[in-house]
Amino acid sequence: MVVELAKPRPIWQIMFSTHHTDVGLLYLIMSLAFLFMGGALALIIRAELFLPGAQIIGDAMTFNRIFTVHGTTLIFLFILPFASAVGNYYVPIMVRYKDMAYPKLNAIAFWMIPPGGALVWLGFADFTWYATPPYSIISAPGPAADMWIFGLKILGISSVLGAINFVVTILKCKHPDMSIGQVPLLAWSYLTSSLIILVAIPTFAAALLMLLTDRLGVSGFFNPAMGGDPIAYQHLFWFTFHPEVYVLVIPAIGMMYEIIPRFSRKPIYSYNSGIFAFVLLAIVGFSSWAHHMYASGMSFTEKTVFMVGTLAAVPASAMHVYNFIATMWNGRIKFSTPMMWAVGGIALFFSAGAGGVANAAMPLDFSTHDSYWVVGHFHLFVMGTIAFGSIGFLYYMFPYVTGRMYNETMGKVHFVMSFIGTVLVFFTQHILGLYGMPRRVFDYPPIPEWIAMNQIASVGAMIIGVSMVLFLINMIYSSGKGKLADTDDPFGVGGKYYYPFEAKNPHH
Amino acid sequence: MSGHSNWPEWIYIAVVIALMCWVGAEAWNAERLVEHVPEGAEIIKVTGQQWFWTFEHEDGTKEIGELHVEVGKAYKFEIHSKDVNHSFNIHDYVVLMDAIPGRINTVWFAPTDVGTHDIQCREYCGLIHYNMRGTLYVEEPST
Numbered sequence: 011m012v013v014e015l016a017k018p019r020p021i022w023q024i025m026f027s028t029h030h031t032d033v034g035l036l037y038l039i040m041s042l043a044f045l046f047m048g049g050a051l052a053l054i055i056r057a058e059l060f061l062p063g064a065q066i067i068g069d070a071m072t073f074n075r076i077f078t079v080h081g082t083t084l085i086f087l088f089i090l091p092f093a094s095a096v097g098n099y100y101v102p103i104m105v106r107y108k109d110m111a112y113p114k115l116n117a118i119a120f121w122m123i124p125p126g127g128a129l130v131w132l133g134f135a136d137f138t139w140y141a142t143p144p145y146s147i148i149s150a151p152g153p154a155a156d157m158w159i160f161g162l163k164i165l166g167i168s169s170v171l172g173a174i175n176f177v178v179t180i181l182k183c184k185h186p187d188m189s190i191g192q193v194p195l196l197a198w199s200y201l202t203s204s205l206i207i208l209v210a211i212p213t214f215a216a217a218l219l220m221l222l223t224d225r226l227g228v229s230g231f232f233n234p235a236m237g238g239d240p241i242a243y244q245h246l247f248w249f250t251f252h253p254e255v256y257v258l259v260i261p262a263i264g265m266m267y268e269i270i271p272r273f274s275r276k277p278i279y280s281y282n283s284g285i286f287a288f289v290l291l292a293i294v295g296f297s298s299w300a301h302h303m304y305a306s307g308m309s310f311t312e313k314t315v316f317m318v319g320t321l322a323a324v325p326a327s328a329m330h331v332y333n334f335i336a337t338m339w340n341g342r343i344k345f346s347t348p349m350m351w352a353v354g355g356i357a358l359f360f361s362a363g364a365g366g367v368a369n370a371a372m373p374l375d376f377s378t379h380d381s382y383w384v385v386g387h388f389h390l391f392v393m394g395t396i397a398f399g400s401i402g403f404l405y406y407m408f409p410y411v412t413g414r415m416y417n418e419t420m421g422k423v424h425f426v427m428s429f430i431g432t433v434l435v436f437f438t439q440h441i442l443g444l445y446g447m448p449r450r451v452f453d454y455p456p457i458p459e460w461i462a463m464n465q466i467a468s469v470g471a472m473i474i475g476v477s478m479v480l481f482l483i484n485m486i487y488s489s490g491k492g493k494l495a496d497t498d499d500p501f502g503v504g505g506k507y508y509y510p511f512e513a514k515n516p517h518h
Numbered sequence: 519m520s521g522h523s524n525w526p527e528w529i530y531i532a533v534v535i536a537l538m539c540w541v542g543a544e545a546w547n548a549e550r551l552v553e554h555v556p557e558g559a560e561i562i563k564v565t566g567q568q569w570f571w572t573f574e575h576e577d578g579t580k581e582i583g584e585l586h587v588e589v590g591k592a593y594k595f596e597i598h599s600k601d602v603n604h605s606f607n608i609h610d611y612v613v614l615m616d617a618i619p620g621r622i623n624t625v626w627f628a629p630t631d632v633g634t635h636d637i638q639c640r641e642y643c644g645l646i647h648y649n650m651r652g653t654l655y656v657e658e659p660s661t
């Protein structure tokens with residue numbers, strides 16, 4: 011789809027390359043392919059829920075499989091690989107090194123994703139993205155469930171290998187003249203998120219194996235019929251995945267740290283508070299995992315501990331918002347497409363955090379938990395913040411990757427439609443949750459408020475869908491036919507850019 | 519990177535921290551109060567299974583998919599599951615508690631008005647999760 015036009019090469023040369031911009035390109039194309047595949051599933055879900063009764067899907071099992079694969083795909087096959095794509099392009103250049111620390115490992119980490127993704131898609135499991143036992147042990151149909159487990163295993167290993175590579179590249183391969191306190195914030199975001207991965211993922215890796223042997227019947231870790239404890243799985247799962255949400259969001263924040271000062275034509279307001287907030291989030295993020303489990307029967311004391319842990323992480327997120335606004339303050343802002351996405355993303359980041367605080371307050375969570383509120387909450391992050399930051403950054407790096415400019419008007423229309431759509435879908439879902447609609451339902455009773463809210467959400471989703479088609483056309487058309495970019499200053503904002511182009515494979 | 523004063527940022531952070539302390543304290547206090555089960559609450563055993571709810575009253579009467587209670591009384595639900603995880607939910611009364619095999623979770627409520635309310639399952643439990651629903655009937659006390 012996106013072709014590196016500056017130096018066209020046959021596709022197999024890119025596929026077998028270990029150079030960081032080539033691996034970055036592979037990550038980029040793969041993640042965008044999964045963005046569209048996972049997004050298509052979301053449109054099916056929204057079409058089905060437009061009205062009560064079966065609309066376009068015949069049976070509940072198919073619906074359950076669709077939302078399971080939707081969530082798994084966008085988290086593990088879009089957000090994470092997209093972050094790796096950007097990291098591959100930028101991190102070595104930002105630390106002034108010729109490549110990633112371990113180029114072969116880098117390529118291996120990438121090539122684990124297609125088999126992992128294939129297992130998830132060919133299996134099409136139904137047990138939701140958190141595969142909770144005992145359902146996942148005694149009830150979920152195989153081989154789909156087993157394929158999902160193996161797929162996630164592979165994706166997890168890929169993620170760990172990638173994280174090791176980023177940490178070593180940044181800490182050990184940065185130019186000797188450069189102190190760690192001079193490494194740009196985008197690279198810092200990869201350092202912190204990679205460190206979180208290394209601490210968090212092993213727990214889930216263990217839980218997956220235990221789940222697998224439980225399914226095979228040779229163990230009963232999480233199976234109450236064999237004396238096991240299903241709640242233990244939830245702890246292992248969320249110990250990984252609450253920190254993992256910061257793994258998802260931190261690189262997107264890093265991308266905004268690259269875009270916002272550039273288009274405000276001002277240096278970042280406070281580099282140090284950016285670093286401080288990243289590191290703080292990475293540490294405090296480990297103290298809140300069981301806020302996903304308030305309703306599982308925890309004691310009052312346990313709930314209190316995890317509520318405090320959750321609230322303690324909020325100031326770190328709030329610091330980023332302040333930093334962005336202070337950077338834009340009095341800047342000569344140029345609202346090119348990347349800037350629009352970044353600013354929109356920050357607004358949605360703020361709203362998402364506010365909703366998160368409500369979840370964290372224990373008595374309120376008993377209204378919101380496992381309702382559509384939670385779906386709205388985390389989508390304001392994954393779509394509103396992370397996808398917005400990522401797409402903005404994609405527009406930003408487009409001239410670097412292809413040597414050409416995208417169509418600016420189409421980029422802006424894409425943003426405006428997506429922003430309106432995102433507000434319609436996910437703000438509405440918050441309200442829907444307050445009306446009591448449970449999540450993960452194939453059908454719902456004809457309660458007038460539920461129908462109205464679902465319809466608004468479905469319309470919003472279609473608006474996003476249309477805008478994504480524009481996006482695809484823009485990318486494909488402009489990468490071949492767009493006007494040539496001014497490679498020194500593609501956006502006409504002046505200043506020095508990090509320019510992956512120049513670092514183009516010195517070995518070839 | 520430097521050369522500007524930082525005091526607005528410090529004030530901002532202080533405000534955020536103060537807000538979080540306030541939210542935490544209020545939540546702590548409210549939760550402490552709601553979790554306090556009144557004396558003499560009648561016990562109702564709730565069993566979740568794929569894909570319906572059964573209820574057993576103290577006097578041994580059983581109901582499936584329907585639950586009849588009396589206005590003004592306090593009830594304590596003892597919730598458990600026969601197969602996979604479910605979540606027992608009467609949204610109108612903010613009753614929400616997971617039904618988990620191998621353990622009993624409790625939650626209480628005291629209905630304040632006569633009427634009917636939806637009972638539903640809020641934790642994914644498979645094929646008919648979407649229709650694991652029931653009805654709560656709050657009635658006048660029988661004489």
Ligand code: HEM
Nearest residue numbers: 255258259301302363366367369370378379380384388391
């Ligand atoms: C201000 C920071 C945040 C707070 C206070 C917060 C709080 C919470 C709480 C308490 C829940 C549990 C809700 C429930 O299930 O009842 C939750 C769910 C969730 N949050 Fe956040 N959150 C924050 C940031 C984030 C970020 C940055 C992300 C992702 C990038 C995220 C992603 C999620 C996801 C995926 C879930 C739901 C998972 C699921 O049940 O499927 N959150 N959040």
Ligand SMILES: [Cu+2]
Nearest residue numbers: 252299301302
């Ligand atoms: Cu969390």
Ligand SMILES: [Cu+2]
Nearest residue numbers: 639641643647
């Ligand atoms: Cu259910």
